[in-house]
Amino acid sequence: MSRIILPEPELLAIAVSGQDRLALANALNLLDDRRPDVRKCAATFLDALLVHQPESIGHLIGITGPPGVGKSSLTSALIKVWRKRGFRVAVLAVDPSSQISSGALLGDRLRMHDSGTDTDVFIRSLACRGESGGLSAEVWPMSMVMLAAFDIVLVETVGIGQKEIDVSKMTDTTCFVVQPASGDSIQFLKAGIMEVPHVIVVNKEDIGVSALKTLSELQNSLRRQTDKEGWQVQALSVSAVLCNGIESLADLLDSHRLWLLENGKFAAHRQRCQSEWLVKHLREEFGNYGIGLLGGEDAISQCLAASAPRRSPISEYESIRDLTIHAMKIKN
Amino acid sequence: MSTPERDKPWLMRTYSGHSSAKVSNELYRTNLSKGQTGLSVAFDLPTQTGYDADHPLARGEVGKVGVPICNISDMEMLFDQIPLSKMNTSMTINATAAWLLALYVATAERQGVAPVQLQGTTQNDILKEYLSRGTYIFPPVPSVRLTTDIIAYTVKNIPRWNPTNICSYHLQEAGATPMQELAYAISTAIAILDAVRESGQTSVEGLEQVVGRISFFVNSGIRFIEEACKMRAFSELWDRLTHERYSVQSEEMRRFRYGVQVNSLGLTEAQPENNVQRIVLEMLGVSLSKKARARAIQLPAWNEALGLPRPWDQQWALRMQQVLVFETDLLEYSDIFDGSPVISDKVKLLVDGATQEIARVQEHGGMIQAIESGYVKRQLVNSHTERMRSIESGSLKIVGLNCYQETEESPLTCGKDSGIMRVDPHAEHEQIERLNAFRAKRNINDVNIALASLSETARNGSNIMLPSILCAHAGVTTGEWAQALRDIFGEYRAHTGIDIPLNDDTRSARVAEIRMQVSKTGEELGRPLRLLIGKPGLDGHSNGAEQIAVKGRDVGFEIVYEGIRLTPEQIAKAALEEGVHLIGLSVLSGSHIEMIEDVFSQLNKIGLKGLPIVIGGIIPESDARLLRENGVAAVYTPKDIDMNRIMVDILNLIRRTNNLEPVLI
Ligand code: B12
Ligand SMILES: Nc1nc2c(ncn2[C@@H]2O[C@H](COP(=O)(O)OP(=O)(O)OP(=O)(O)O)[C@@H](O)[C@H]2O)c(=O)[nH]1
Ligand SMILES: [Mg+2]
Numbered sequence: 001m002s003r004i005i006l007p008e009p010e011l012l013a014i015a016v017s018g019q020d021r022l023a024l025a026n027a028l029n030l031l032d033d034r035r036p037d038v039r040k041c042a043a044t045f046l047d048a049l050l051v052h053q054p055e056s057i058g059h060l061i062g063i064t065g066p067p068g069v070g071k072s073s074l075t076s077a078l079i080k081v082w083r084k085r086g087f088r089v090a091v092l093a094v095d096p097s098s099q100i101s102s103g104a105l106l107g108d109r110l111r112m113h114d115s116g117t118d119t120d121v122f123i124r125s126l127a128c129r130g131e132s133g134g135l136s137a138e139v140w141p142m143s144m145v146m147l148a149a150f151d152i153v154l155v156e157t158v159g160i161g162q163k164e165i166d167v168s169k170m171t172d173t174t175c176f177v178v179q180p181a182s183g184d185s186i187q188f189l190k191a192g193i194m195e196v197p198h199v200i201v202v203n204k205e206d207i208g209v210s211a212l213k214t215l216s217e218l219q220n221s222l223r224r225q226t227d228k229e230g231w232q233v234q235a236l237s238v239s240a241v242l243c244n245g246i247e248s249l250a251d252l253l254d255s256h257r258l259w260l261l262e263n264g265k266f267a268a269h270r271q272r273c274q275s276e277w278l279v280k281h282l283r284e285e286f287g288n289y290g291i292g293l294l295g296g297e298d299a300i301s302q303c304l305a306a307s308a309p310r311r312s313p314i315s316e317y318e319s320i321r322d323l324t325i326h327a328m329k330i331k332n
Numbered sequence: 333m334s335t336p337e338r339d340k341p342w343l344m345r346t347y348s349g350h351s352s353a354k355v356s357n358e359l360y361r362t363n364l365s366k367g368q369t370g371l372s373v374a375f376d377l378p379t380q381t382g383y384d385a386d387h388p389l390a391r392g393e394v395g396k397v398g399v400p401i402c403n404i405s406d407m408e409m410l411f412d413q414i415p416l417s418k419m420n421t422s423m424t425i426n427a428t429a430a431w432l433l434a435l436y437v438a439t440a441e442r443q444g445v446a447p448v449q450l451q452g453t454t455q456n457d458i459l460k461e462y463l464s465r466g467t468y469i470f471p472p473v474p475s476v477r478l479t480t481d482i483i484a485y486t487v488k489n490i491p492r493w494n495p496t497n498i499c500s501y502h503l504q505e506a507g508a509t510p511m512q513e514l515a516y517a518i519s520t521a522i523a524i525l526d527a528v529r530e531s532g533q534t535s536v537e538g539l540e541q542v543v544g545r546i547s548f549f550v551n552s553g554i555r556f557i558e559e560a561c562k563m564r565a566f567s568e569l570w571d572r573l574t575h576e577r578y579s580v581q582s583e584e585m586r587r588f589r590y591g592v593q594v595n596s597l598g599l600t601e602a603q604p605e606n607n608v609q610r611i612v613l614e615m616l617g618v619s620l621s622k623k624a625r626a627r628a629i630q631l632p633a634w635n636e637a638l639g640l641p642r643p644w645d646q647q648w649a650l651r652m653q654q655v656l657v658f659e660t661d662l663l664e665y666s667d668i669f670d671g672s673p674v675i676s677d678k679v680k681l682l683v684d685g686a687t688q689e690i691a692r693v694q695e696h697g698g699m700i701q702a703i704e705s706g707y708v709k710r711q712l713v714n715s716h717t718e719r720m721r722s723i724e725s726g727s728l729k730i731v732g733l734n735c736y737q738e739t740e741e742s743p744l745t746c747g748k749d750s751g752i753m754r755v756d757p758h759a760e761h762e763q764i765e766r767l768n769a770f771r772a773k774r775n776i777n778d779v780n781i782a783l784a785s786l787s788e789t790a791r792n793g794s795n796i797m798l799p800s801i802l803c804a805h806a807g808v809t810t811g812e813w814a815q816a817l818r819d820i821f822g823e824y825r826a827h828t829g830i831d832i833p834l835n836d837d838t839r840s841a842r843v844a845e846i847r848m849q850v851s852k853t854g855e856e857l858g859r860p861l862r863l864l865i866g867k868p869g870l871d872g873h874s875n876g877a878e879q880i881a882v883k884g885r886d887v888g889f890e891i892v893y894e895g896i897r898l899t900p901e902q903i904a905k906a907a908l909e910e911g912v913h914l915i916g917l918s919v920l921s922g923s924h925i926e927m928i929e930d931v932f933s934q935l936n937k938i939g940l941k942g943l944p945i946v947i948g949g950i951i952p953e954s955d956a957r958l959l960r961e962n963g964v965a966a967v968y969t970p971k972d973i974d975m976n977r978i979m980v981d982i983l984n985l986i987r988r989t990n991n992l993e994p995v996l997i
Contacts, residue, residue: 123906
């Protein structure tokens with residue numbers, strides 16, 4: 001039997017906050033680990049990290065859209081711009097895994113190759129391992145860890161259609177990428193079935209006039225659309241391969257972050273992300289029944305929002321999980 | 333009926349070049365004196381990918397698989413005492429084709445030979461580089477523009493030059509079926525001819541000239557009857573296409589002209605002497621049918637899968653052609669297949685299949701888009717995967733490899749050179765010294781002016797050839813020429829094509845068993861097992877890495893594969909960021925010793941000492957021993973065809989590294 005060699009959570013947290021790349025890699029491996037002992041260690045580590053980085057104001061950005069629209073290319077182009085501006089960038093690239101086997105091909109790095117030797121860029125791929133919503137359970141805690149060491153953290157996920165943009169519920173700013181003349185995504189947006197992203201990007205504007213047409217269609221239909229918090233949705237067109245419009249995109253993404261900060265919504269937004277994540281996984285583990293036992297989704301969120309100081313995701317999850325199990329025992 | 337005149341023999345070439353321009357020049361002159369009738373220049377990988385010999389990415393590759401050409405003085409040396417007015421020179425050069433042609437023209441001018449007198453070929457087919465050969469630099473669109481510039485320039489100035497050789501050869505080497513070879517070569521031709529037409533550099537009559545100058549470079553595999561039919565199918569498809577799409581009236585201009593290198597993918601490391609029969613049979617496919625006979629043939633050597641051929645090995649290959657041409661009665665007859673219903677049915681089948689696939693490519697928006705979207709590459713990887721599975725299962729028989737394996741010891745490989753050529757290890761250092769001496773002597777002002785005009789032309793869209801010739805005379809280097817264009821066009825990374833659907837084989841009991849063990853080990857170690865498949869250096873041989881990646885996915889590993897041409901530093905960085913359990917490297921270019929050294933030192937530097945590494949590729953046994961002594965956990969070569977076995981090895985290696993007992997599968 002292999003001996004589990006656990007890292008010292010305190011030291012690991014200090015090293016990660018000190019931007020040690022190897023420590024960050026080890027921390028991500030730790031969060032990926034499903035063994036019960038290791039999960040406890042991970043929880044302690046995350047708690048320790050919170051002590052060192054009580055309020056991270058780094059920017060957590062989600063980038064999503066249908067397969068092949070150019071999310072990875074766009075990420076790569078954004079990295080170049082951000083690096084020029086002096087920001088350190090981490091990426092979590094979530095790839096769909098194959099169906100029958102649990103194996104996966106993690107291909108997003110290929111398009112982010114330009115940053116191949118830049119140690120201020122860190123890219124981790126993640127197979128989505130069969131979960132719906134295009135997001136792995138590990139995404140939220142991993143993003144938190146990356147934020148402790150990097151200025152900007154970008155999460156790439158595949159997402160089409162209505163409920164598949166879970167990433168918007170787990171990031172500060174969501175960017176939805178569409179292709180010129182891609183009817184479906186735009187219909188979803190127009191019909192209001194889809195969760196509204198903060199920024200919509202029409203990519204591949206280099207391949208013809210249809211990009212402009214798509215953009216103006218979008219702008220027309222989005223004219224007065226705001227998200228729950230009152231942010232006015234923005235759209236623009238770019239070319240990831242020619243690096244056209246990427247500076248403006250970077251500005252736009254940042255303006256949403258500033259808007260959250262200026263309106264005092266930033267921390268609350270983060271807290272809401274965490275409870276979304278938590279409820280999602282609670283539901284995966286216990287179903288609606290479990291959520292019901294705790295008084296429903298809203299009750300959980302409220303209870304979480306009230307609990308100060310903020311706790312790290314895994315500890316929080318574990319304590320709610322204990323509550324649920326306890327409630328189930330009483331019921332039975 | 334009168335007996336037709338004996339057909340003229342085709343051009344016989346040997347693809348060669350190594351170490352330095354001087355050494356290669358001597359080699360060429362010897363080959364010519366042995367009766368070889370044309371030259372076929374192999375360039376080293378730095379020259380093909382636009383780096384000077386002293387660039388970090390060139391380390392270990394200078395002069396290895398071809399001749400290094402850094403500037404005009406190298407080119408002059410390469411053709412020293414070879415009169416370019418009389419020579420027919422074929423250059424296997426693509427991304428940097430415009431540059432090497434410019435150097436050739438400038439060299440000729442210095443020999444007092446005008447461009448109109450030159451004869452030869454630049455391979456100049458960039459699209460198959462993204463699909464198979466791997467020596468691309470820029471994105472497809474600007475690359476195709478360089479291709480069309482060469483075509484427009486040569487049609488006007490070097491009328492006897494073949495400006496581009498549309499290649500299906502490399503597609504078969506990457507797994508393509510005959511139907512796919514036909515379809516993708518013709519689709520490539522469409523993309524190029526459309527681009528020439530749209531570039532506005534030629535008139536309508538000019539386009540007819542262009543069509544007349546386009547030749548093909550085709551493969552010929554062991555199924556030689558089918559291959560003979562494929563050549564006839566090519567002729568038909570080309571005739572139809574050029575007539576219908578490009579309105580070429582002259583039949584002469586519509587003739588399908590092609591050169592051949594016969595299949596090498598099927599040549600084995602096991603019992604390598606059998607490759608001689610294979611090569612001879614493959615040559616029949618492209619010579620039997622007079623109507624569709626090759627214009628030029630080059631053959632690989634018996635030791636293809638062992639390493640680079642020595643002069644004697646190449647001589648043997650040349651003699652195979654000479655025996656066929658001069659001793660047999662092959663050239664005395666008119667077409668021996670005409671009128672055979674069996675042949676015409678088979679040809680029809682191929683033509684129909686290819687026509688459908690060509691239409692599919694057009695639906696994707698044409699060959700360039702179908703490459704950019706990954707469609708074509710996935711088709712190739714899929715075909716190659718099927719081929720590998722049938723070799724593994726034994727349904728495709730390869731003598732000496734998966735049947736009749738018992739053998740006497742071969743006298744061919746027991747010499748002290750193990751039967752291959754080793755390039756002088758000092759070649760790289762000497763080339764760098766020559767390059768530095770050249771740089772010191774040239775007038776830097778001229779260089780800067782020439783480079784500025786090159787950049788300006790690249791930006792404004794005029795023909796790239798003239799400023800390139802100017803650069804050649806001014807003493808610009810290969811790396812400088814390419815860098816100027818990189819700055820403007822950007823660099824590209826091609827699709828890996830490995831995201832293919834699961835193969836039937838993944839439902840086999842053995843694969844299921846391995847998958848279960850992989851998943852169990854993942855649970856024991858807390859998270860799914862991850863492998864990084866890396867291709868360090870300039871090596872473009874991706875087949876092996878792709879097959880290992882696909883197989884790894886099929887048995888349940890999470891695979892990180894970023895494609896070809898990574899530096900050891902990039903590989904180490906990716907291993908850290910991705911938290912992989914093992915690194916698998918694939919190196920076929922011969923620079924495995926240097927690459928492994930560098931990867932280990934990079935890993936140590938970032939704190940990943942002890943991460944297990946395996947390597948596969950063309951690795952002579954003596955080197956394999958050395959690698960193992962230096963800490964490589966396992967070495968694989970082409971004879972290791974049992975991919976499931978390789979996967980079990982990898983699994984157990986990960987288990988051992990993590991103090992788990994190996995599993996028996
Ligand atoms: C196919 C081929 C090509 C194709 C490549 C297509 C592609 N996309 O891969 C094409 C036609 C493009 C090509 C081009 C060239 N080639 Co080539 N090519 C071959 C050939 C015939 C077969 C290689 C192959 O794909 N085999 C099939 C795969 C599946 O086998 P494999 O890679 O060996 O992998 C197996 C094992 O080795 C192992 N393995 C391999 N990698 C890994 C990795 C891991 C992690 C593991 C576990 C196992 C493993 O597992 C596999 C399963 O059995 C070999 C000769 C031969 N018969 O081996 C020459 C050969 C490799 N080529 C050679 C040369 C010189 C070239 C060129 C450089 C020539 C030139 N000067 O331009 C060019 C340029 C290519 C470039 N950019 O680098 C030389 C290399 C010489 C040397 N090492 O000393 C060889 C040996 C031929 C020769 N004798 O001259 N080539
Ligand atoms: N012409 C053009 N092509 C682009 C652009 N951006 C991306 N592409 C191409 O689109 C293809 C897909 O790009 P990716 O960046 O891998 O797209 P993705 O959305 O990350 O894809 P998945 O992760 O597989 O869903 C590649 O061939 C890119 O070269 C663009 O701005 N213009
Ligand atoms: Mg992607």
